Amino acid sequence: MNYRPVLVSAAFLFLFAVIGSGMVAYTHENTAERIHDNERRALLKSLHELIAPERYDNDIFHDVLYVRDRQLLGTDKPVAVYRARKNGWPVAAVIAAVAPDGYNGSIRLLVAINLDGTLAGVRVVEHRETPGLGDAIETSRSDWILGFRGKSLENPGKEGWKVKRDGGQFDQFTGATITPRAVVKAVHNALLYYRQHGKELFEQHPEAASQS
Amino acid sequence: MLTAMIAIGALAGLFGLLLGYSAIRFRVDADPIVDQIDALLPQTQCGQCGFAGCRPYAEAIAGGEADINQCPPGGEATIQALADLLGVDPKPLNEEHGEHGEKMVAVIDEQTCIGCTLCIQACPVDAILGAAKQMHTVIADECTGCELCLPPCPVDCITMVPVKRDISQWKWPYPEPDHPEIAEAGK
Amino acid sequence: MTDTRTIIRDGLWTNNVGLVQILGLCPLLAVTGTFINGLGLGLATMATLIASNVTISAIRSLVRPEVRIPVFVLVIASIVTVIELLMSAYLYDLYKVLGIFIPLIVTNCAIIGRAEAFASRHSVLPAFLDGLSMGLGFMLVLVTLGGMREIIGHGTLFSHAHRMFGNLLPDITIVFAGDYQGFLLAVLPPGAFIGLGLIIALKNIIDKRLQARASRVTAAAVPAVQPGH
Amino acid sequence: MVTLLEKPATFPGGLHLPSEKSRSLTEPLTSAAIPARLHVPLGQNIGEPAEAVVKPGDKVLRGQLIARSLGYISAPVHAPTSGTVRDVGDYPVPHPSGLSAPCIVIDSDGEDRAAETGLQMDRVYEADPADIRQRVRDAGIVGLGGAGFPTAVKLNPGPDHIVDLLVINGAECEPYITCDEALMCCRPDDIIEGIRIMRHALRAKQVVIGIEDSMPNAIECLRKELERVGETEIRIVAVPTRYPAGGEKQLIYTLTGEEVPSQGLPIDIGVVCHNVGTAAAVARAIHHGEPLISRVVTVTGAGVARPRNFDVRIGTPIGDLVEQAGGYTPDVARLLMGGPMMGFTLNSDRLPVIKTSNCILAASRAEAPDPPHPQPCIRCARCADVCPASLLPQQLYWYAFARNLEKVQDYNLFDCIECGCCALVCPSHIPLVQYYRFAKTEIWDMEREREKADLARRRHEARLQRLEREKKALEERRARARKALDKKPKAGDADAKKAEIAAALARVKARKKETQAATGQADGGNGDGN
Amino acid sequence: MAELALILVSTVLVNNFVLVKFLGLCPFLGVSRKLETATGMALATTFVLTLSSVCAYLANEYLLAPLGLEYLRTITFILVIAVVVQFTEMVVHKTSPLLYQVLGIFLPLITTNCAVLGVALLNVQQDFGFVESVFYGFGAAVGFSMVLILFAAMRERITAADVPEPFQGSAIALVTAGLMSLAFMGFSGLIKG
Amino acid sequence: MEFPTHSSPYLPLRNDLSRLMATVMLALVPGALAMFWFFGWGVIFNLVIATTTALLAEAAVLRWRNKPVRAALLDGSAALTGLLLGLALPPLAPWWIPVIGSLFAIVIAKQLYGGLGYNPFNPAMIGFVVLIISFPLQMTLWSPPGGIMGLEATGFLDTARLVFTETLPAGASLDSITMATPLDESKTLSSLNLTWQEILSDPRFGNYGGYGWEWINLAFLLGGLWLWKRDAIQWHIPAGMIGSLFLLSLLFYIADTDSFASPLFHLFSGATMIGAFFIATDPVSAATTPRGRLYYGAGIGVLVYVIRTWGGYPDGVAFGVLLMNMAAPTIDYYTRPRVFGQRGEQDD
């Protein structure tokens, strides 16, 4: 048996693997920084929609805390809380809460709460609601979600934190009550969470972002 | 960067050894696709496909050098069968090679035949009987209708006639979906 | 057989990757929700195709058969990863939307298909041309399908151009009907399949017309030529 | 081992059809007049057609052999009456194709003189079965139940088969046809005698006659005859009236509960099935020395004035029969040979009656209307519900329609008995049976083509080899000739070449030496020699 | 256990690789002309997909992750897949000509089946462990096989249909695939979370 | 004498396609009347618009293909597709809903495959599914069944205005004149963790099914049984579907009476009966072997239960039918009956 061809093929594959991975590694080294930057900027962009950049001066991307509360945050998993500070003073917290009972499963939200417990705003990050029916929670589809701005636990009161159909203050969409009901409930819960834990939120030290 | 190159290189090298080794260890000879293709061709041996008979054409198809739609005697049925065998879409007969027609056999006009044996040399299946200077005849059952004997005949005594079907070879016709309204719609 | 015009005609029309060879379907159907997405992936695929065709054609005489496929995929995968990294560095928004389908360019059957069928049998220049025309043909299908689905599904065209061009261009979204509710079928998976089916049928119709015209032309031309013989 | 059931089993599918039988039973069975000219086809059986042994101008007697059988599955043909052979050649025959086929045309001399056939046998029940079979074969007897399979072949179960049961088929399930019923009522003696001969020839353990329960008269006649001859070993079973109860496989299943294997023969389960008419024909041959030259034919339908049964000489033109049945009525619209379910249309009434013609049906438009326009199959599966072979006619149709001959066989096309039930119930009015017949004949044709192609391939390869050989031989001859010419070895392989080169070198060297020697001797005398 | 069952239901029905996730479409359309070939392809894919899902998991867990070379995933995975496929092909070809008749001609096609690389990449993306990876790969393969076989049976029927000329061939096949995917929309929402 | 020829059999044929289709249409009448009774004029508008569009679309495609138009229209299949689609649509849907649905049903699902007899999918259900995934809002516009909580169905003029101009009656909002169907509502309510007993006490539910829907289902059941009597359909598919739906729901109901609906509720809600007798039985797209038909029906029943109970859509009949359509050729292939005389291989 002649083993020369075996070695030749192996060498060949080796050669190409080395060249290929070298090329990739080179590119990687030259782009890694930028890619990381991109990821950061993408998150910042959505945070900025909720909290204007002038309102804080800390590195909000890294000033993050992970908390767990199945009851109020809608998931077993740790939930990120980004903290905005100015001159070291707390300004607002952004909670990545989850509305677990959407029509087609969980709806992931960003709920920004000012220090005083009023809502700075709410955004939907990810959802699977029926397109054309439940997806009016996206800003690109309707302004519904902007309506949360400025609301708080007291405004409206407990009874108001429901969709109109259930006797509350918030509109439902025609033909779709489940989705808005879920979102309203999740936002209300996030506010409750903030009321219970608001203080601690700003006190703890940021955890390494990699811990997830 | 170096780790990357070494890691992937080593992995690839290893795989290369594996494949190179198994290429030798598990060597097998080519599979008999040509035979399968040849079995589907009508064996008229007429050369209309552009090859010197059915088998060369089969080899060309297997080698990817010829398309499956070049055999007029086989017509759509053969193309369909080839497409099935090779797992490709059937396509219409390439008309550059000729048209699919009725099955024919050669008949030698024995009055005119001068016994030159030229047709015997042309016939791919030795279906013509006769010796020099004697009149020749075609064995109808063995003639494939390839028409190769026509051109060499110096006195044009060979004609092609449709194969005669007797009652035992009669085929029930395909039921005609003869919609009277088709004609109506066509107007 | 390999003259430039045939190569180009093959790639763009006669042997179009998406419409005739029916390869590369996964990205073709998955990312064509909008015109711009189609354009983005089309360009990435074209770049890969050209680069891989050229590379493979250059090394074609060196490769042993038992490692041919692994070497080809290695080459292609390296190219794709480089492109992926570059995209995530410079076209982050688009990269996010196209998602897994960028690394999957590696297994776009069209690319390895061209490597096998063309690049490994021809020299560098034709291989380059082939990559270009095949890629272009593929991209054309991507943008056609993307445009079609975007118009029917959302009533817009060229939306989200910033993903591709960043701030180079103003918002060039064309809105066809203000209060259009959208025909969701078009943007959902079934719409992608049916849409491509319709495009292929359309191509068949056009081909048939062309053929009819061509045969009419030759029929007319033949008698004029004959006396010359 | 098959056993008879106490209660008849029910085969799958099937249909209740209007019987229409009574109209042809109002008149008794009579012999039809012998026409002046008879056309006797040579191929009246399944298998090889016979080969004429007479030529135009020959005088023939009734029962004289006029065409001999070729091969095992073949049957000879005898002169139906005495007269002169007028022609041997192609004439139209009753066949769905409407084509012509070889026939012997006989001009009757009106005397109907009989020939000595030598078919009779005494002491039949002691005779060797092989002897009986030979006589049945020589009598040209074929199955009269429809298919025309040479009876002698079916009387030979072969050494490795034991016949448990002989089934005599008197079911006659198709509407209109009454030829078997007429025969059973008028000639029970021939039938029973024939059955006993067959039983002996087959060494069958049991015998049963299956008759549809709508024919009490026939059952009664046969029963009386059995009593008369004191035969107790032959049973008569009334089977439920449902088309196609008379189909061989269906009848066997009804009687025994056993299924004849798909694409197999009854003998595979130890059963042989013969028609009652066939049995009678056997008795006529063995006891009276009469070959198969006539049969009972039903002439019926709203298209004839006086429907009835005739004993008809083979070769009699159909038009003559209709004449004797009172002629056509103005309603006549269609002429069929066989029943309305299995028969085929004839385009002319000048065609002759043959051995397998059981019925001439001159139908009115109401009885056999033009088929309505076919519409697409909606896969409603009614056809499958009535198929006695448990096939999926809709799938068979789907693939036959698409000319997919491979698939259609996958769906067991060749188990279809062409009974026509499916087509009758199809709401889309699709001529299903014609599709199956089309597919079957197409497949047979394809097989013939395949065989031809294989032959051509072999011949082509042989030719190529021959040419190769000839070329080699030619080359060798040439080479030898050349070798003989310059006596130089001319070999192809390397060693020879080397040797050749070496030899050449040696020659050159030798010559050099020579020249050197020469120059040395002559001192430049002929330096530029040659 | 329930989680693994959910993975199966999800990959086979709700997120069917072919009809919902758009992976593995080329073989789906390419080798579905006949039921028998489709069955062969389905078997071959099931085998390779499961195997390479495992191999890719191992490569990622024990080679790439420890070395911090995650960005080389695509290259590594495709290399692993190509080699697994080629090796399988050679072994089958030699050892079992019968099996090779059934599977052999499909194996090379599998390298360029997006589903295979897709499974490997999605495994990593979703942080699946070893057992989950196996199930995910297997589920994806079963989902692929199921729709491939159903589709092939439908296509066999459609070839006999009176399809308008421009739609004959791949166009009607795509429309059919579209209608199948329409039917699969019925499973959406089956798995929440 | 000369005679014309063709192939056997020659007896007068027994069945007729157009008559079959007409029988099915006739059998739909009781159900359609019940729907009209409970949901008012919207039902009629849907039927008329869907049927007209179906016929026009069929004619247009046949024209384009140069096929005989009149015979195809007269066979009644296109009209039947339109009718069945019309019956599946919510009564207050705007006019373009039945139009788009019918166009899809006839052009894409039926004629692209060559027309009657060739379509692998149930055209009416394709039309319906296209609509429900594309226009979920319009597809939930069910008016409250007349008589419920003392409400009247919307009147003729109001309905007409709503359907054709999409203007609401004065003082009404879409939400005030529409109501979720019982299947939909039961999903919503059970997602609020109400038990079935509590759900059933809601006035929108009747004795065992949804208010009104019980009667509608009963009427379709009646029509269906008549169809079966008339031999227009065989029993396998309805029996398979109803049987498996019943058994499955019984199983879960017994296991947990609080969270799962009773078998009766499933049988007499939504599209169960029209589905079992009229839609699943579409011969063209169903399985055709006897055993296959049983499996096919049973498969639909299972899918209906799964989708109703855990899925994202309120009812599962359309999806169940389409999914099983997809499997029909395979089912047919693997349930080929044992051919007479064939031993062993495939046993029933």
Ligand SMILES: Cc1cc2nc3c(=O)[nH]c(=O)nc-3n(C[C@H](O)[C@H](O)[C@H](O)COP(=O)(O)O)c2cc1C
């Ligand atoms: C196909 C379909 C999809 C639906 N999708 C949603 C959805 O995503 N979100 C939602 O809240 N309701 C959705 N619904 C409607 C709910 O089932 C339910 O009808 C509604 O939430 C109750 O609304 P009502 O209070 O307006 O009657 C959908 C309904 C259907 C038929």
Ligand SMILES: Cc1cc2nc3c(=O)[nH]c(=O)nc-3n(C[C@H](O)[C@H](O)[C@H](O)COP(=O)(O)O)c2cc1C
């Ligand atoms: C090709 C062929 C071969 C047959 N061989 C035999 C045979 O060997 N022995 C036998 O008893 N019958 C044989 N038969 C006769 C059949 O069993 C059957 O009786 C005959 O085909 C007439 O049947 P039918 O009228 O129901 O069509 C054969 C029939 C055919 C067509």
Ligand SMILES: Cc1cc2nc3c(=O)[nH]c(=O)nc-3n(C[C@H](O)[C@H](O)[C@H](O)COP(=O)(O)O)c2cc1C
């Ligand atoms: C559908 C069908 C119906 C038949 N009906 C009869 C019948 O009623 N009587 C009969 O003798 N043969 C009938 N046959 C022919 C029998 O199958 C079988 O060939 C015959 O009984 C064999 O006897 P033979 O060889 O003596 O003709 C029928 C065949 C078929 C296919």
Ligand SMILES: Cc1cc2nc3c(=O)[nH]c(=O)nc-3n(C[C@H](O)[C@H](O)[C@H](O)CO)c2cc1C
């Ligand atoms: C019993 C029966 C049920 C039918 N059900 C449907 C149906 O559910 N949907 C439909 O479009 N057509 C139905 N049709 C009509 C016809 O079969 C249908 O239009 C074909 O699918 C079109 O090829 C039915 C026909 C019959 C006889």
Ligand code: SF4
């Ligand atoms: S054209 Fe067909 S029949 Fe003639 S040689 Fe070629 S393959 Fe054979």
Ligand code: SF4
């Ligand atoms: S006889 Fe003539 S036509 Fe026939 S096979 Fe020979 S060459 Fe061909």
Ligand code: SF4
């Ligand atoms: S009875 Fe006719 S329409 Fe019905 S399935 Fe059979 S062939 Fe088709």
Ligand code: SF4
């Ligand atoms: S003709 Fe053939 S397919 Fe039709 S019912 Fe009779 S046996 Fe069955």
Ligand code: FES
């Ligand atoms: S592109 Fe996905 S399999 Fe070809």
